[in-house]
Amino acid sequence: MTYGYARVSSKGQNLDRQLTELRNFGIDEKSIYRDKESGKNFERTSYLRLRKRLKEGDLIVIKSIDRLGRDYSMILEEWAYITKTAKCDILVLDMDLLDTRAREDGLMGKFIADLVLQILSFVAENERTNIRERQSEGIKLAKAKGVKFGRPETKLPKGLEEVCRRRLCGEITLEEALARTHLKRTTFYKYYNMYCDQLE
Numbered sequence: 001m002t003y004g005y006a007r008v009s010s011k012g013q014n015l016d017r018q019l020t021e022l023r024n025f026g027i028d029e030k031s032i033y034r035d036k037e038s039g040k041n042f043e044r045t046s047y048l049r050l051r052k053r054l055k056e057g058d059l060i061v062i063k064s065i066d067r068l069g070r071d072y073s074m075i076l077e078e079w080a081y082i083t084k085t086a087k088c089d090i091l092v093l094d095m096d097l098l099d100t101r102a103r104e105d106g107l108m109g110k111f112i113a114d115l116v117l118q119i120l121s122f123v124a125e126n127e128r129t130n131i132r133e134r135q136s137e138g139i140k141l142a143k144a145k146g147v148k149f150g151r152p153e154t155k156l157p158k159g160l161e162e163v164c165r166r167r168l169c170g171e172i173t174l175e176e177a178l179a180r181t182h183l184k185r186t187t188f189y190k191y192y193n194m195y196c197d198q199l200e
Contacts, residue, residue, distance in 0.1 A: 002059045003050055004032035007067045011036045018063045021093055025061055039070040042078055056087040059101070064094040065120065072121035079117055083110055156191070157181045164195035 004022035006015045015034055022032050033046040042048075050060070060082065062068055069075045082088050083100050090113070092098035098117065100110040139149070160181055167177045178188055 002027055004061050005050060007035040009038050021063050022061060027061060054086045054088050058088045059091060061091045065092050076121055160191060164192050
């Protein structure tokens, strides 16, 4: 049996392009499984239904490898389950080498596809490491130049301590304190509580 699988990350995204390619491949509409869920893991409604239906010799067709998932280490695990445990085949339409079916030239598709997937996994992981290193280097350079990260500190209005004192003594209302300091209620209470703590 041949199944198609299509996925986008959110309900607002469109599956049409993937579905068209799966139909053009000759997959029956009832055999195409669709998910509009994140690819961060394989706990997806339609994908799990498809997984339960798999029998030895079945074929899963997807448009591109990232439709299966976005984490290559997880993709490798799932790939191994499908091809080795369930003994099914996978075909990725966007990459001819990712086809586990036996080839006419006698080379086993599973071996070639596994090798290509391992290389893709290495490249993806290497790129993630490089990105993290570049980010880290960029942050260090920026900090050395005096760039500050995080929320900018709120400039305290002049006379805040006096306003807090008068509020504590009941000389002014909260509304008056907010009007004089131009602070939001939560921000004023943050400094007001700090002022009160200093008095204890």
